[in-house]
Amino acid sequence: MRLTSLFLLFMVSMTTLAQRTENETITVKGEILEEGTNYPLEYATVSFFNPQNELVTGGISDGDGNYSIEVPKGLYRIQFDFISYQTKNLTQQRLTKNITLPAVSLALDAASLDEVVVRAETTEVQIRLDKKIYNIGKDLTTAGATVSDALNNVPSVTVDVEGAISLRGNENVRILINGKPSAIAGFGSTDALRQLPADAIERVEVITSPSARYDAEGTAGILNIILRKEKTLGLNGSVQTTIGAPLNSNISANVNLRTDKFNLFNTTGFRYSNAPGNAFFDNTYKDRIVTDPITGEQTVIAPTVRRIIEDREYDRERQGFNTNLGLEYFLTENSSITGSVFFRLGDDEDVTVNDSKELDNLDFLTFNRIRTETETEEDTSYQFSLNYANNFNDEGHKLTADLQYENDNETQRSYIDERNIFPNNEIFPAEDITTKEEQNEYLAQIDYVRPIGENAQFEAGYRGNFEKSIVDYELLEENGVSGNFMRNDSLSNKFTYQENVNALYSQYGNKFGKFSFLLGLRLENTQLKGNVEADDLVITETDDVALNFDKNYLGLFPTINLTFELKENENITLGYNRRINRPRGFFINPFPSRSSETNIFQGNPNLDPAYSNAFDIGYLKRWSSNLTLTGSIYYQHETDSFERVQEDTGNVTPNGVPIIRTIPFNLSTNDRYGVEAGILYNPAKWLRLNGSFNYFNFKSEGSFNGVDYGTENSSWFARGSAKVTLPSKIDWQTTAFYRGPSNTAQSESEGILSVNLAFSKDIMNDNGTLGLNVSDLLNSRKRRTFTETNTFTSDSEFQWRQRQINLSFTYRFNQKKQRQRNPQNSNDDDGDFEG
CATH class of the missing domain: 2.170.130.10 (TonB-dependent receptor, plug domain)
Structure with a gap:
């Protein structure tokens, strides 16, 4: 069954049919059900072929599995199709008048290798x-x-x-x-x-x-x-608008124009929002024990400041525009070329107010300081993509090639001012920080797929990914409170990072009876290069941090995926793969953050990649169309894994407060195993339930500076969703998510509960939909963490966004409410394996 070709021929025939006079046609009605359960199959395809086996016309079933199609009088073979179900045909059907055909039942295609x-x-x-x-x-x-x-x-x-x-x-x-x-x-x-x-x-x-x-x-x-990339012939699409509180407004449109020779598609959106958040930190500093290196005598030094309480308020204003425009041109019946451009603009402003209170040993207030950081961010991204696809035949023999270029530019400016409000009013010198980041990335990829016989498939390909980013950081410090700023050459810097990855792969899949396998091997060469430019470095190279580096890694990454069909609706899978974790982003930039005077994050450019070996056993059981269970057991062993370490730097602020640094290192070996399960249950047509559960345990081993960071922890998370169809065709959906408590070598985090609620009502002859949803109904999505080290303890709470209420309206033109399901052999550029 080749649904893409079938769908295109269907739309062409419908256009031709519309030009005929009405008295030449009749109406054919019927119903399509799932065999064994009589569950209606929505959007199943009905095709009418003449004696020359030419497609004349066709249509699809509605939400109740019913169809009604205008057909010219004549002799036909009627074909019924639905993805992953066996095709059924009614032959020698002479249609001369309006008729309702008997209900057709389709059975699941258990012999399907790919899904x-x-x-x-x-x-x-x-x-x-x-x-x-x-x-x-x-x-x-x-x-x-x-x-x-x-x-x-x-x-x-x-x-x-x-x-x-x-x-x-x-x-x-x-x-x-x-x-x-x-x-x-x-x-x-x-x-x-x-x-x-x-x-x-x-x-x-x-x-x-x-x-x-x-x-x-x-x-x-x-x-x-x-x-999304619509496949329906003609002009169609949808427009969605949203307004919410706290302020959240957006408008987006998906528009598609498809003819026999090309497919033009576009998604465009604009957002404007304000997302308030908050955080709380309670740091208590312990006595420090200093050992004399000569005499060995130990001295207890009490901290100048015993306790600091920070209350932070975040006010985030977000403006963004994005558009994705593409054109797919059909060179021949089996080949096409697709060009697309993605463009994004962002204009954000964040204001963070940090109210910091310093307390003595008796918890009496000694200082109260307000630190305000105003950060603006302008970013521009654009990406050009070119894809060529050639299906040599209808059996899956194909060649695809891709070229892609993207450019990202970000300019962040932070203005930090600080002042005492107790015991006296005192204004401190301000800071003006500008960070400019530019990233360029090139990608070239080619994939070749060749079926061998009825069930086997061979695939090979190449991918090259070449990335370069430059972060230019400039810190201006105020001279007293004069309003005059001077460049701090010891912290201002330019960090250039390059990552080049070349890869070759090959894989082979086959099926023998109920057993299927997919074996593959990937060869990757990775080059990581970093360079720091600064006039007067305050950070120097140490054994832990190398500012300039040029590293090269060559690795083999085997993969194994096996499937065994126990019964018609039951199977098990086994997977193995080797993976790599390359350090990226702020994890490798050695210059510390400045949002907090006492709590900083510093990247480590000396990080090496981490490697893992992972195993996965999966299970699927489908009792009927309304009850399905999936589950898996997994295990992963990772070496040189990244660990974020919090430590006292030994430095203090001008007020004598110890500065705590968080920095990542290749510290540990990590073993992780877990189990997950999911269930889909539709006990009634008006009630649909689904849920999932995931439990995992991880154990890490590693030490740094004489401190053992080994830890063992287990945690879990679960989510559930219930959707109810109320009278007047109002849909009500409730989703709940809970993540259990967890801990690392230094920290313990409490569990997090989040509940979402939504209602939906179709209007305007089902062409429009009104929606109301509440995100984080209980306003409980907060991270609470307690950290303890040899020198301090920290009790913190962080909430990124408060409860959100949205009202939305969607309008569809020339488009069904639920989209036609994607054909199995589509040319979507998704890196898919179909064999």
């Missing part, structure tokens, strides 16, 4: 040899939300209060857009994902056991975000 599809109304899950695919469907809580919010609803994925994305509790996850690194993800961070509307997502691929085709980067695995 098993699990249907649910909020999300459609496809289980493949090397991934799980979650199609973001009618998830009401993502209306007016961002891509980052939508990811937090995907099983196995968590997004913490600061936006850090984790897969199975591991933050080292690789984020790809349409199968490739992208400017959409920003400078190795996820900030841009908080600005893009969730409506731009077609699906999210959770790849916990990546095949050799994918980058070896990301020890936890890969999240591949596929953006």
